[in-house]
Amino acid sequence: MGADGIGPEVVSAAVKVLQTLASSSGTFSLNFTDYDWSSETYKRTGKYIPDGGLESLKQHDAILFGAVGAPDVPDHISLWGLRLAICQPFQQYANVRPTRILPGTSSPLRNAKTGDLDWVIIRENSEGEYAGQGGRSHRGEKWETATEVAIFTRHAVERIIRFAFEIAQQRPKKHLTVVTKSNAQRNGMVLWDEVAAELSKEFPDVKMDKMLVDAMTCRMVLQPESLDTIVATNLHADILSDLAAALAGSIGIAPTSNLDPTRRHPSMFEPIHGSAFDITGKGVANPVGTFWSAAEMLKWLGEEDAAQRLMQCVEAVTERGVRTKDLHGSAGTVEVTDAVCEEIRSSFVKKLS
Numbered sequence: 583m584g585a586d587g588i589g590p591e592v593v594s595a596a597v598k599v600l601q602t603l604a605s606s607s608g609t610f611s612l613n614f615t616d617y618d619w620s621s622e623t624y625k626r627t628g629k630y631i632p633d634g635g636l637e638s639l640k641q642h643d644a645i646l647f648g649a650v651g652a653p654d655v656p657d658h659i660s661l662w663g664l665r666l667a668i669c670q671p672f673q674q675y676a677n678v679r680p681t682r683i684l685p686g687t688s689s690p691l692r693n694a695k696t697g698d699l700d701w702v703i704i705r706e707n708s709e710g711e712y713a714g715q716g717g718r719s720h721r722g723e724k725w726e727t728a729t730e731v732a733i734f735t736r737h738a739v740e741r742i743i744r745f746a747f748e749i750a751q752q753r754p755k756k757h758l759t760v761v762t763k764s765n766a767q768r769n770g771m772v773l774w775d776e777v778a779a780e781l782s783k784e785f786p787d788v789k790m791d792k793m794l795v796d797a798m799t800c801r802m803v804l805q806p807e808s809l810d811t812i813v814a815t816n817l818h819a820d821i822l823s824d825l826a827a828a829l830a831g832s833i834g835i836a837p838t839s840n841l842d843p844t845r846r847h848p849s850m851f852e853p854i855h856g857s858a859f860d861i862t863g864k865g866v867a868n869p870v871g872t873f874w875s876a877a878e879m880l881k882w883l884g885e886e887d888a889a890q891r892l893m894q895c896v897e898a899v900t901e902r903g904v905r906t907k908d909l910h911g912s913a914g915t916v917e918v919t920d921a922v923c924e925e926i927r928s929s930f931v932k933k934l935s
Contacts, residue, residue: 583617585664587857588867589648595869595919596646596876602923603892606930610885615642621652621660630663636671640847644879647852653859669707672847674840675738676745677705679854681826681836686901687909689831691806699806699830702749705819706742707840709733712816734770739777745843746813747785753810760792761814799825827854832908834868837875839882851879865914868906870896873922895925
């Protein structure tokens with residue numbers, strides 16, 4: 583589902599790479615169904631998702647998504663009309679965003695190099711500041727009032743922090759940083775702190791520390807090597823993960839997994855960049871974030887070896903300098919895609935020889 587802007591460009595690039603990987607390996611196969619849901623669909627029909635659309639999506643193992651958003655549709659309509667309209671009813675409550683500096687690329691951080699920044703940011707993806715609770719009254723008056731109510735339930739806070747502990751437990755550093763703002767937000771954020779402290783007793787092998795979100799931005803910039811797995815609210819992690827992508831070199835390389843850990847519904851995988859209408863159709867969009875998202879999708883589907891090979895091939899391509907403009911290169915979307923496909927094919931030839 584490419585949706586808007588550069589979404590169709592990077593999703594079609596990822597499909598080509600995935601098809602190359604599947605045919606070259608011979609150990610798994612992928613079947614794709616394209617859903618033409620976009621802002622154009624909305625402008626034509628009044629809906630992003632047609633009647634029965636979610637029931638159709640439920641039949642699939644996973645969803646590969648591009649980006650939503652158009653200059654002539656208000657952002658809150660496009661976001662709630664498509665992306666959140668999938669995430670919320672499918673209970674994709676764990677948003678997982680790995681970040682690292684890829685070989686051959688550079689970070690804007692002074693002296694930072696590959697290995698210094700290797701994080702997984704886990705974002706609560708179902709409630710919090712994006713719960714959609716609130717309203718507006720007295721429109722047009724000087725006393726017009728708007729409320730945006732952040733909803734935090736023990737159920738949702740506990741399940742995301744437990745998920746974060748489990749991810750941290752699987753990583754070499756076994757280190758989890760819990761990010762809140764409990765000095766100023768004394769209800770929901772204090773609940774987060776209390777739940778984290780309670781759950782930490784169940785994971786004695788995981789070192790936990792906690793940070794206020796404003797101080798966390800400083801730590802990410804000044805001490806990137808001190809962080810590993812990070813968990814935060816919907817809003818805080820949304821902002822921090824964009825900062826993380828920039829610190830790793832470009833928002834164009836960053837992936838997202840919107841997971842339903844219960845696996846009752848399909849999970850959705852997407853690059854974190856937006857629809858980028860300023861470069862749409864110019865052939866310069868960076869497909870790496872979508873390739874990485876596709877690798878995370880393969881991992882979720884149980885194809886660990888294929889996921890690892892895909893990322894090895896992507897990194898081999900970036901290391902030898904085939905990069906788009908946002909990574910200080912001169913290659914276009916097609917050139918990067920073709921280079922990754924060729925790297926995939928040659929990697930299997932080398933394996934056979």
